[in-house]
Structures are given as structure tokens and as C-alpha cells.
Amino acid sequence: MKFLRGRIQRDERGASLILAIAFMLVAGAIGAGVTTAVSSGVNDSSTLAVARDREYAAEGAIDYAIVQVRATSPASEIGLTPCGPFTKANVPELGAMPLRGSQTVDIRVDCAPAPELTADLSARNNVILSACVDTGQPCDPAKVLIRAQINFQVSVSPPAPPKVDRTFVQTWSVNG
Amino acid sequence: MRRGNEGGETLVEILISIVIIGLVSGAIFATYATSATAAKSQRDFVTADAELRDYAEAIQGAAENCTAGAVFKVPAAPTTPYPATSDAPATCPDLLTVVPVALTVTPPNDTPPQILTTYVRTP
Numbered sequence: 001m002k003f004l005r006g007r008i009q010r011d012e013r014g015a016s017l018i019l020a021i022a023f024m025l026v027a028g029a030i031g032a033g034v035t036t037a038v039s040s041g042v043n044d045s046s047t048l049a050v051a052r053d054r055e056y057a058a059e060g061a062i063d064y065a066i067v068q069v070r071a072t073s074p075a076s077e078i079g080l081t082p083c084g085p086f087t088k089a090n091v092p093e094l095g096a097m098p099l100r101g102s103q104t105v106d107i108r109v110d111c112a113p114a115p116e117l118t119a120d121l122s123a124r125n126n127v128i129l130s131a132c133v134d135t136g137q138p139c140d141p142a143k144v145l146i147r148a149q150i151n152f153q154v155s156v157s158p159p160a161p162p163k164v165d166r167t168f169v170q171t172w173s174v175n176g
Numbered sequence: 177m178r179r180g181n182e183g184g185e186t187l188v189e190i191l192i193s194i195v196i197i198g199l200v201s202g203a204i205f206a207t208y209a210t211s212a213t214a215a216k217s218q219r220d221f222v223t224a225d226a227e228l229r230d231y232a233e234a235i236q237g238a239a240e241n242c243t244a245g246a247v248f249k250v251p252a253a254p255t256t257p258y259p260a261t262s263d264a265p266a267t268c269p270d271l272l273t274v275v276p277v278a279l280t281v282t283p284p285n286d287t288p289p290q291i292l293t294t295y296v297r298t299p
Contacts, residue, residue, distance in 0.1 A: 020193035060295030
């Protein structure tokens with residue numbers, strides 16, 4: 001009995017310490033996992049918020065492009081002649097458009113005429129506008145943020161020159 | 177019976193273990209508290225963000241019915257607990273103008289305000 005008690009006591013030496021260290025490691029791993037998950041979630045939502053803000057900037061850029069087409073093209077030629085592109089070089093508002101916090105983005109809008117014949121063979125004044133982050137190159141179709149087909153309703157009442165009465169968004173696709 | 181040089185070893189180990197477990201437990205509670213605070217802040221952020229975008233869509237929708245120079249009927253802003261403000265123009269923009277509108281939603285619990293810029297144009 002005395003021999004057995006001595007063996008047990010010798011075998012138990014350091015057991016509590018080992019258990020405590022094991023506990024520390026497991027708890028540390030769990031804590032690190034929780035912290036990583038929380039910080040990852042926070043970062044993800046910030047990234048998502050910026051991506052959404054970029055869409056709003058692209059949407060605003062499309063609005064600026066519509067106004068530019070309206071202001072710079074003769075009404076009867078809208079959608080029949082080349083237009084754009086619109087960048088901060090010719091539309092300053094497309095530069096440094098605000099995002100979340102202090103971030104900004106430059107947006108480019110490419111413009112392509114998209115005439116459409118009606119049943120009576122008159123042309124509808126349509127353009128397709130593609131907004132993307134400005135890289136100095138035409139918008140890569142895979143990186144277009146918003147593509148919209150806009151109809152410019154032109155009224156003709158001679159002798160007054162044709163004029164755009166109203167614009168209509170015919171299609172609007174968001175590519176995130 | 178212990179041998180002389182083993183006296184008190186287990187007591188010392190237990191004390192060290194208690195100290196380690198105490199430190200780790202404290203760290204766990206601190207982590208939990210931080211996570212809970214971050215989660216609450218995150219919830220406020222996401223809710224404010226949703227309010228902001230709803231408000232932006234409502235303002236853009238109102239612009240769809242604009243006539244240049246007419247009164248711009250700004251939709252009612254969200255109120256407590258996520259009050260919003262906007263600097264929308266009093267009248268609809270003219271046909272060749274785009275107006276940036278800054279929207280701000282202030283979440284509760286000292287979460288920083290969320291600001292979004294949207295744009296209005298008379299069709």
C-alpha cells in the first residue's frame with residue numbers, strides 16, 4: 001500500500017500543470033477563432049458597403065452622362081451618331097465620386113448609339129450607357145458596374161428645332 | 177508518505193494552474209465582451225445602412241416624378257432610433273443638372289453616422 005501510494009504521487013507530478021496548459025491552448029484557440037470570425041464579419045460588411053456605394057456612384061455617373069448627351073448632342077441625332085465616352089476629363093463630376101468614409105472613385109461612362117426603328121419606320125433615339133471604374137481604357141464588359149439603355153423622347157414641332165422632352169430608362173442592369 | 181524533496185510540489189502546481197486558468201478565463205471573458213460589443217456595433221451599422229439605402233431609393237423615386245423647377249417632394253426621413261437627414265434640393269433640378277444629395281443616418285449607441293451620396297435628376 002505504501003509502495004502504491006508513492007507510485008501514484010510520483011505519476012501525478014505535473015499533471016495539473018499539463019491540464020492547465022492544455023486548457024490554455026484550447027481556450028486560446030477558441031478565442032482566436034471567435035476574434036477572427038468577428039473581425040472578418042466587420043471587414044466583409046465594410047467591403048460590401050463600399051461596393052454598394054460604388055454602384056450609387058455609377059448610377060450618378062449614368063445620370064451625368066444622360067445630361068451630357070442631352071446638353072451636347074442635337075436632339076434629332078441622339079442615338080444615331082457616336083457619343084461619349086464621359087470621364088472626369090470632360091465631366092469633372094465623374095472624378096473622385098464619394099464612397100464610404102473618405103474613399104472616392106473615378107467613374108467612366110461609355111456611350112453607344114442604339115437606334116431602334118418603330119412600326120412607322122421612324123427612329124427611336126436610344127443610347128446604351130455603360131459605367132465602370134475609370135482605368136483610362138474603355139469599359140471592360142466584364143467589369144461594367146451598370147449598363148442602361150436610355151430613350152430620349154424627342155418632339156418635333158417645326159419651325160422650332162427638335163428637343164428632348166423626357167428621358168426614359170428602358171433597361172437597367174447592375175453587375176455589382 | 178512523501179519523500180522530503182517532494183513536499184509542497186502539488187500545492188505549487190495547483191497554485192500555478194489556478195493562476196493560468198484565471199488568466200485564460202479572464203481573456204475569454206474579455207474576448208466575449210469585445211465580440212458582443214462588436215456584434216452590437218455591427219448590427220447598428222447594418223441597420224443604419226439598410227435605412228440609408230431605403231431612404232436613397234425613396235428620394236430617387238421622388239425624383240422620377242419631378243418637373244423641372246417644381247417643388248421636390250422629399251419623402252419623410254426615417255426617425256428614431258435611426259434618424260436620417262438629407263440635403264435634398266427644395267425644387268426639382270433643371271433638365272441639364274444633376275444634384276448630388278448627401279444622406280446621413282445616425283445609429284444609436286455612439287456608432288458613427290453613415291453617409292451616402294445619391295444623385296437626383298429630372299427625367
